[in-house]
Amino acid sequence: MSITEQKPIISKLEQQELRRLLADDKRIDGRSPLQYRSINVQLGYVEKAEGSALVALGNTKVLAAVKVGVAVPFADTPNEGILIVNAELVPLASPVFEPGPPSEESISLSRYVDRSIRESKTIDLSSLCIVPGRSVYSLYVDLYILDYDGNLIDASVIASVNALGITNMPKYVVEGQAIKKTDEYFKLELKDHPVSITYAFLDDKYVVDPCLNEEYASDFTVSMTIKSDDRFCAIQKNGGGMIPPRKVIELLDKSIALGKELRTVAYGQLTGGNG
């Protein structure tokens, strides 16, 4: 059962201050409403993973690592590789993360990242078939939230795509009924570079890339994932509150512009700065 979350109490004073500043289009950390925090991407952070990236979005830190394996395909997609995204809200990252089975927040996060990658067709899963109906590649993208200062969704999408972008796939050969791993590797090809843009709404104002206090003080957030061709592949409103339809349309426009900027910064190392 999903229970009304108990947001940590942030002082009335700080809530008021956030809103007072926002009335003048200012934010508590000096950013403008549509400005992202600084982004730092460290590729190949975990050597034992076939692909990995540590992403810092301000003080939010997300480590994404890809493990590659071989599995039996799902019955309804016998010719497609398997992509599974899992998110761990590691207890050391925040007092609100608790050990135990995955929380609904972590499930919702991993499912959103999964949709962002899958629906944008960033990975051509049909190219990851080894023996149709019997053996396909499996890609496990594990997200580790190491430090939590808001906006896990955008940081997680950036980390996952970067990790997939440098993933080295071991080559397999078919020998009779069996398949054998070789010493050769090939690069996993990215067909797209999706970015998610998250907005937090405080009354009728909104900010992009909310830090933790903005997230806690907000009524709800809206995330939109945009492909390189400016089309949308995932949208989700999180948290209570109501959004007027005209605001949604306003966000679509903003997201396209912000997506272009963010893509260049987030995937600069993968694409050689060409976005």
Added chain:
Amino acid sequence: MGENIVLFKEDGKRSDDRALDELRPIRIKVGVLSNAQGSAYIEQGRNKIIAAVYGPKEALPKHISLPDRCILRCRYHMAPFSTSERKNPAPSRREIELSMVLRNALEPLVMTSLFPRTVIDIFIEVLQADGGTRCAGLTAAVLALADAGIPLKGLAAACAVGKAGGRIIVDLNDLEDKYGEADMPVAYNPTLDGITLLQMDGIMSKEEVEQALSLAITATQKMHKMQVDALRERFSVQRREV
């Protein structure tokens, strides 16, 4: 697999003979369970869904309660026999996410500050699934809340819109959901002009999202009328009983 699927017939109608912006047949009944404070049943196409509300009641254990308002607990669940392949009755990741999304969609409608330290339980049980269950479930859950006499800021109805076979369509059925290009569930409250549930997956351009959104608003306004009628029917029956 996907090649043999016919999403549109030669006459331009959809696989179930609907026009692009046409809802499936909807039947709603409010007050269908004897033990729940409020309940509602909806059929939308081949979807069959019951929603029940218990509460407001004391929130136990006490630490889950909030001093200034009631909390909501929501469970969206699919019966094992609701789909072609048997569904494991244990809650899947999808059901856990949807329970949260639905709670978030219902919470802004409830006047929660009237019932501090209490809890309202909302159960949505999908008996038969045919695409768009979260939306039909929400439409029913709102009515179950109203049936329970819980003060609401307004009703909300939900409908999925999306894209299939290159066209923007309303109220996707199972086939269109599986083989279409995009699916966007929307819950809308016409009195406050507010969207309380918004998700999208699949690929749509900005123009397509805009078009789908406006179709969703029209569709949910139609459903809103059906909700009001269903409530009216429920309470006129009660008057006759007295």
